[in-house]
Amino acid sequence: MDIDLKIFCLVEGEPMSSAFSVKVxxxxxxxxxxxxxxxxxxxxxxxxxxxxxxxxxxxxxxxNENKDDM
Incomplete structure (x- = not known):
């Protein structure tokens, strides 16, 4: 049985606020x-x-240091 997954991605060097998701x-x-x-x-x-x-x-x-970047 296949399960739909949502994976969060971040490009190296980008802030965590730039994270994006893809579905596979x-x-x-x-x-x-x-x-x-x-x-x-x-x-x-x-x-x-x-x-x-x-x-x-x-x-x-x-x-505490990175929570504002989310």
Whole structure:
């Protein structure tokens, strides 16, 4: 059974307030996720192919220092 997922993304160097989400299925591949990210941020990645994106899985805790950036 496929499950719809909403993944929150952040481009390296951008503030957390610039985070965006993409929707993918649990059956999708990493390449499908890269395609979804490129489609969502097509202006930012206009000169980059989806397969050139490097993805990282991170956990960013909410602290007093960064909560205003959310």
């Amino acid at each position: 299925s649990s059956a999708d591949t990493v390449h499908d996720l890269k395609d979804a990210i490129k489609a969502k941020k097509s202006n930012d990645f206009k000169d980059i192919d989806a397969n050139q994106l490097t993805l990282w899985c991170v956990s960013i805790p909410i602290t």
